[in-house]
Amino acid sequence: MSSSSLLDRYAAVDSAAVSDALDQLGLPAGVGGIRPIWGTASVVGFAVTVGLEPRGSGPAGAHIATTAVETSDSESVIVVDNQGRTDVSCWGGILSLGAVQRGARGVVADGVCRDIAEARDLGFPIFARGAIPATARGRLQQRSCGEPVAIAGLTVHQGDVVIADETGLAVVPRARAEEVVGIAAAITARERAIALEVRGSARLSTAMHDARLAGAQELTR
């Protein structure tokens, strides 16, 4: 499967269905706490990872995340690990502009961001813990680029599939991505069928029986 058709398949499911598929395979489930910061409802792509840490005493270098932005492309979601900090921005408007110029799909940050109106005007999706005006300059430095990072307790490797939406974030190891999206699509189809019955005359307690909701495979877990 080409990488773009893989991402198209992920775009047709949501973080909950992907989380259920991960559960089924014994992989880490999705997490909450990372939310869309302006209107965009979801983003899906291959992770380009950046790790941040508090600024040391050395000379100032390139701004955080600039090297990651420069390596991103139209299938990338930039994933920024700022260790959950909410007291300093880890992403701003000029970074959004640079990412848009690369064609990147969005940013997922375990931290907070600034210049949200600039991102919205650019149509650049931001998923994070919130927003704050305080700059990263003088406060943060880049610890790593392209290395594994931790986002809300999930390990993200460069190239993993990330899916973020209004519910939260799910991360799929690249080697399991086709398998997971196949299961997530089946879960989505099953839930649509149940919802259709609920819209009709079915009793909720019958239509939404846990054994049916889980499907045959999950019953063996």
Ligand SMILES: O=C([O-])CC(=O)C(=O)O
């Ligand atoms: O100074 C910062 O934190 C970065 C910033 O605002 C931007 O990228 O526009």
Ligand SMILES: [Mg+2]
């Ligand atoms: Mg700025």
